[in-house]
Amino acid sequence: MEQAVKDTFNQGSARANAAYQMGRRRFTVDPITRLEGHGKIDIYLDEKGDVERAYLQVPELRGFEVFSLGRPAEDMPQITSRICGVCPTAHHMASTKCLDDLYQTPPTAPGRKIRELVYNTFMLEDHALHVFVLGGPDFIVGPEAPPAERNIVGVIGKVGLEAGKKVIATRRRLRDLIAYFGGKVVHPVLGLPGGVSKALDPAELPKFKELAKDGVEFAEWTLQVFKDIVLKNSDYVKLITSDAYTHKTCYMGMVDEQNKVNFYDGKLRVVDCDGKEIYKFTAQEYRDFVAEHVEPWSYMKFTFLKPRGWKGFTEGPDTSIYSVAPLARLNASDGMATPKAQAACDEFYKTLGGKPVHHTLANHWARIVEMVQAAETMEKLLNDPEITSQEVRRVPTNVPKEGIGVVEAPRGTLFHHYRTDERGCITMANLIVATANNAARIAMSVERAAKGLIKGGQVTEGLLNKVEMAFRAYDPCLGCATHSLPGHLPLLVKIYDRHRHLLQELRQG
Amino acid sequence: MPTASIHALVHDCAADPAAVPRVASPVAESDRAPAGPVFYPAAASTPRILVLGLGNDILTDDAVGLLAVRELRAGLAGRHPLPIDVCETTEMGLALLDFLVGYQTVILVDAIQTGRAPVGTVHELDAPALRRLAGVTPHFLGVGETLALGRQLGLPMPTRVLILAIEVADPFTVGTTLTPPLQAALPAILGRLWNLVLELADPWDSDEVPGRCPSCCGQKQEPMNISRRRLA
Incomplete structure (x- = not known):
């Protein structure tokens, strides 16, 4: 990055941080949650009282780069996995791949397979959590249901107690597999440059094969639950396809050599809003394609497609805004890598009117299609004779300099980029997390919802819920900065007039 | 669903202090918890009380819950066995279910x-705030919902949950040391936690000096009037 650009960016960032700090002093927070920055939405009205701008703020993690400086690069998979209690495995894996690149030491074939096995298991588990616990209540219980019922308890009420037990038990077994390899679920110690730290004991193989088989069944069952409850209800389908939740942007996702969805490795492919491939690049080339934009009114960074230049929060054929996460991955690929997932994917596009699908709420369905692929991939890997090989690591001998690693986290593309001195100590560390890749489109969704619900200074009933649904479909990782008192997401909406005076404050949670 | 198998998940637990990530050195060589046999106590011998520290160990003050219970564990070590487990975790949401099951x-x-x-x-947080499910956004699963979920699934859930929430200065900056004001307040926080634990661990050994905080300052402290709150 050029120095002038960097300076401008840093100044803007510092101003925004200072403004945020000032803002924090002004509002009070329910003491049960101290996540005061989470789910904070600011809405600015024009002189007519209509929405001029609305956006979601999440607290920014501060000081990561400084903290990393001088530390051995091998520590990064552990440090970065500690950043977030929600997706530690994604950071761990992106970081590990970054080390491979840094030391120019690709993993051995069995080492790579173990990584892929763990990663697909994580995807299945994390997606299941979202479907049933986080986002699913909107649909399984119903978007119009009272908030008191729109939670996991309400989901179990709808799908049945036995089904609820199945969800909890399957999730636990999937986490057992991750813990077997990673030592622990939340802070795995699996990844090393050139491979992994633990091989699979053949004695454990039957247990995990059984799990993978059950995993496929579980994913297919989840798909069936979704079809029965959501797709058979025309009101839900109408909501999914409604204009309020539709944006014509570009999409980015990782694909294998056949352009099929891959979570762990491959090239990044970008399609435009007509579904046509416009870019395809390796992780190492990401800076030529992804740039970050800062707005004076927010401390958030909005990524955009660099070759197209920043064109504002616009949609359509020329937009430089792209989105990531399940829907984007399906849109950016030529299909799924496994047969059952491909069948589910075909049905997805047939029902929603062909590729690409621009409906944000379709992310929920796309997420279940991905669950099927993750489970099938687990099964395929566990049936590969090489999976029990003990050759899981290649010891690096090259002098490190710079490395870039990328994975598809459940919430979208995740980049890790480090530079080191010749001893392998970090001199620069940069992360672009999934939610940053989605930030611009999330901002558009929130603004759209707000514009539809506020006219002439009058706020329509149901604003909070509609706005929430708009960003929840992306599964934004608001957990990055904090664990907090577990763990409601208070949604705080502040409405300002054109003089930036606070008019109204709404809260939920 | 047998309780013991649920505990198989608890890898960050007090039973193996070596498995617990340390604040001072975020990448401990002993980070890997022992695989294979479950080291967590079986259901029959599960203590009645769990002290669970929550937080992120590399986010400055966010680690205070982890630090406090770590000190408590050190203080309890080698003493007359109290029916207490002391755990820490950086997880949240649904993952807490795995920790809470089986304790009173x-x-x-x-x-x-x-x-x-x-x-x-x-802050000693009020039980009714946890009991209510109304008005809670379903984005993250809170303690209240976790308890409700566990009960609905027929799991043995705690009947009493107390939350000690420590006011912090900076939980957003990556770092492994507490801010100075919080560091200064730590002995008093530990004293408070220690008192509460002794009060709840009934019957506690009367030979022990009540209210003494062995882990930090060693000073005798006035027992504090801490109300016990019950969850339905």
Whole structure:
């Protein structure tokens, strides 16, 4: 990055941080949650009282780069996995791949397979959590249901107690597999440059094969639950396809050599809003394609497609805004890598009117299609004779300099980029997390919802819920900065007039 | 669903201090918990009380819950066995279910930032706030929902949950040391936690000096009037 650009960016960032700090002093927070920055939405009205701008703020993690400086690069998979209690495995894996690149030491074939096995298991588990616990209540219980019922308890009420037990038990077994390899679920110690730290004991193989088989069944069952409850209800389908939740942007996702969805490795492919491939690049080339934009009114960074230049929060054929996460991955690929997932994917596009699908709420369905692929991939890997090989690591001998690693986290593309001195100590560390890749489109969704619900200074009933649904479909990782008192997401909406005076404050949670 | 198998998940637990990530060195060589046999106590011998520290060990003050229970564990080590497990975790949401199952009483120690109290203040959070499910956004699964979920699934859930929420200054900056005001308040926080634990661990050994905080300052402290709160 050029120095002038960097300076401008840093100044803007510092101003925004200072403004945020000032803002924090002004509002009070329910003491049960101290996540005061989470789910904070600011809405600015024009002189007519209509929405001029609305956006979601999440607290920014501060000081990561400084903290990393001088530390051995091998520590990064552990440090970065500690950043977030929600997706530690994604950071761990992106970081590990970054080390491979840094030391120019690709993993051995069995080492790579173990990584892929763990990663697909994580995807299945994390997606299941979202479907049933986080986002699913909107649909399984119903978007119009009272908030008191729109939670996991309400989901179990709808799908049945036995089904609820199945969800909890399957999730636990999937986490057992991750813990077997990673030592622990939340802070795995699996990844090393050139491979992994633990091989699979053949004695454990039957247990995990059984799990993978059950995993496929579980994913297919989840798909069936979704079809029965959501797709058979025309009101839900109408909501999914409604204009309020539709944006014509570009999409980015990782694909294998056949352009099929891959979570762990491959090239990044970008399609435009007509579904046509416009870019395809390796992780190492990401800076030529992804740039970050800062707005004076927010401390958030909005990524955009660099070759197209920043064109504002616009949609359509020329937009430089792209989105990531399940829907984007399906849109950016030529299909799924496994047969059952491909069948589910075909049905997805047939029902929603062909590729690409621009409906944000379709992310929920796309997420279940991905669950099927993750489970099938687990099964395929566990049936590969090489999976029990003990050759899981290649010891690096090259002098490190710079490395870039990328994975598809459940919430979208995740980049890790480090530079080191010749001893392998970090001199620069940069992360672009999934939610940053989605930030611009999330901002558009929130603004759209707000514009539809506020006219002439009058706020329509149901604003909070509609706005929430708009960003929840992306599964934004608001957990990055904090664990907090577990763990409601208070949604705080502040409405300002054109003089930036606070008019109204709404809260939920 | 047998209780013991649920505990198989608890890898960050007190039974193996070596498995616990350390704040001072975020990448401990002993980070890997032993695989294979479950080291967690079986259901029959599960203590009645769990003290669970929550937080992120590399986010400055966010680690205070983890630090507090770590000190408590050190203080309890080698003493007359109390029916207490002391655990820490960086997880949240649904993952807490795996920790809570099988205990009668749970004390959660966590960071909070209300901005309305001096740094280091220990808020004892009210049970009704946890009991209610109404008005809670379903994005993250809160303690209240976790308890409700566990009960609905027929799991043995705690009947009493107390939350000690410690007011912090900075939970957003990556770092492994507490801010100075919180560091200064730590002995008092530990004293408060220690008192509460002794009070709940009934019957406690009368030979022990009540209210003494062995882990930090060693000073005798006035027992504090801490109300016990019950969850339905």
